[in-house]
Amino acid sequence: MSKAPIAIIGTGIAGLSAAQALHTAGQAVQLFDKSRRCGGRTASKQIESGSFDLGAQYFTARDRRFREALQHWQEEGWAAPWSPNLYLSRAGQLEPSTDEQARWVGTPQMASIARALLGDLPVTFSCRITEAFRGEELWTLVDADGASHGPFSHVIVATPAPQASALLAAAPKLAAVAASVAMEPTWAVALGFATPLPTQVEGCFVQDDALDWLARERSKPGRNGHLDTWVLHATNSWSRQHLDLSKEAVSEQLLGAFAELIDCVVPAPEFTLAHRWLYARPAQPHEWGALADAGLGLYACGDWCLSGRVEGAWLSGQEAARRLLEHL
Ligand SMILES: Cc1cc2nc3c(=O)[nH]c(=O)nc-3n(C[C@H](O)[C@H](O)[C@H](O)COP(=O)(O)OP(=O)(O)OC[C@H]3O[C@@H](n4cnc5c(N)ncnc54)[C@H](O)[C@@H]3O)c2cc1C
Numbered sequence: 001m002s003k004a005p006i007a008i009i010g011t012g013i014a015g016l017s018a019a020q021a022l023h024t025a026g027q028a029v030q031l032f033d034k035s036r037r038c039g040g041r042t043a044s045k046q047i048e049s050g051s052f053d054l055g056a057q058y059f060t061a062r063d064r065r066f067r068e069a070l071q072h073w074q075e076e077g078w079a080a081p082w083s084p085n086l087y088l089s090r091a092g093q094l095e096p097s098t099d100e101q102a103r104w105v106g107t108p109q110m111a112s113i114a115r116a117l118l119g120d121l122p123v124t125f126s127c128r129i130t131e132a133f134r135g136e137e138l139w140t141l142v143d144a145d146g147a148s149h150g151p152f153s154h155v156i157v158a159t160p161a162p163q164a165s166a167l168l169a170a171a172p173k174l175a176a177v178a179a180s181v182a183m184e185p186t187w188a189v190a191l192g193f194a195t196p197l198p199t200q201v202e203g204c205f206v207q208d209d210a211l212d213w214l215a216r217e218r219s220k221p222g223r224n225g226h227l228d229t230w231v232l233h234a235t236n237s238w239s240r241q242h243l244d245l246s247k248e249a250v251s252e253q254l255l256g257a258f259a260e261l262i263d264c265v266v267p268a269p270e271f272t273l274a275h276r277w278l279y280a281r282p283a284q285p286h287e288w289g290a291l292a293d294a295g296l297g298l299y300a301c302g303d304w305c306l307s308g309r310v311e312g313a314w315l316s317g318q319e320a321a322r323r324l325l326e327h328l
C-alpha cells in the first residue's frame, strides 16, 4: 500500500508554502479549503470591469529565504515590483511620502501567486474541515457536511488562529496557543470610477479614525481594468467598532472619508463593493515560526505564528514543513 498523504487545511500563502516544500521533498500532500479558490487573504476579486486586490495590497521581502523565493516568482511572472506614488495623510493633510522600500505585488493580480503555487497539487475546495482526529497511527478529517477524508500520515493546520484552535484539539497545548492569539478585523471597500480621478496619488498610508490605507489598482503592474478602481482599508479599531454595520453603510462612510482625504472632486462611483475580513491580522507579531506536536504528527502554521504579513505566512509554512520532514 502506498504511504498516506499529508493533509494541509488552508490554501493561503502559509498552507501553499508548506505544500510546496513537502512536494519538493517528495511527499504527497492533499489540500483543503473552505473557499472556492486558493489564496486566502491574498484574494483578488474578478469583476466584469477588471480585477482588484481585496486583501493584501503588496508585500515586502526582508528575509533571505523569502527573497530567494520571490526572485523565482518574479522570473516566472507571478510577481513584480510596485513603485506607486506614495502619500501620507495625517490630520487632514495629504503629502507625498516617497521612500526606498521595495514593494511587490502578484501579477496580473495578487491572487496569481497562490494560484501558481498551488499548480497541480491535489486540492478539495468548498470543504470546511471541522475536526481532525487520529486513530492508531493515521489521521482522519471531518468536514462541515459530516463527510470523512483520509487517511493521512500528518496534518498541517494553516488557517487563521481562531479557526485553527478547534482543528488542533488533539494537541491541547497547540490548541491553547492558537486560542490565545487575538486577530483584528478589517473592512475593505473597492470603488470603481468611470473617469480616472485627477490625482497623482497611487498609494496612501492614512493616520485617521476610519481609513488606514488606500491604493489605486491601475498603478499596479499588469492591471488593465477599464474602471479607475481604488481599494480602501479601514483601521482595525474602526473595523472592530463597525463590525456589524451593513456593507452599504460601510461603503458610504469610507467613500465619505476618501472624498475628504483625496485632493480632487470624487464623483459617484460606478461600482462599489465592501468586504469584511474578520481575521485580518494578528493583534501582535509572534516568533513561534510554526507549532508542532511531532509525536502526534500535527502542525500549525500561518501569518499569526510570525509577522502577520505575506512574508510571515510564507516563512511559517516553510517552518512547518521543515519540522515535519525532520521527524519522518
Ligand atoms: C485587508 C488586508 C490587508 C492586508 N494587507 C497586507 C499587505 O499589504 N501586506 C502584507 O504583507 N500582508 C497583508 N495582509 C496580511 C496577509 O494577507 C496575510 O498575512 C497572509 O495572506 C496570511 O496567509 P495565511 O496563509 O497565514 O492565512 P490565510 O490567507 O487566511 O489562509 C487561510 C486559509 O484557510 C482557509 N480555512 C480557514 N478555516 C478553514 C477550515 N475550517 N477548513 C478549510 N479551510 C479553512 C481559508 O479559507 C483560507 O483560504 C493583509 C490582510 C488583510 C485581510
Ligand SMILES: NC(=O)C1=CN([C@@H]2O[C@H](COP(=O)(O)OP(=O)(O)OC[C@H]3O[C@@H](n4cnc5c(N)ncnc54)[C@H](O)[C@@H]3O)[C@@H](O)[C@H]2O)CC=C1
Binding pocket: 058, 059, 060, 086, 087, 088, 097, 098, 099, 101, 185, 186, 205, 212, 233, 280, 281, 308, 309
Ligand atoms: N489591513 C490589514 O488587515 C493588514 C494590513 N497590513 C499592512 O500591510 C503592510 C505590510 O507591512 P510591511 O511589509 O512591513 O510594509 P511597509 O514597510 O510598506 O509598511 C509598514 C508600515 O510602515 C509605515 N510606512 C511605510 N512606508 C511608509 C511611508 N512611505 N510613509 C508613511 N508610512 C509608511 C506604514 O504605517 C506601514 O503600515 C502594512 O502597511 C500593514 O499595515 C498587514 C496585515 C494586515
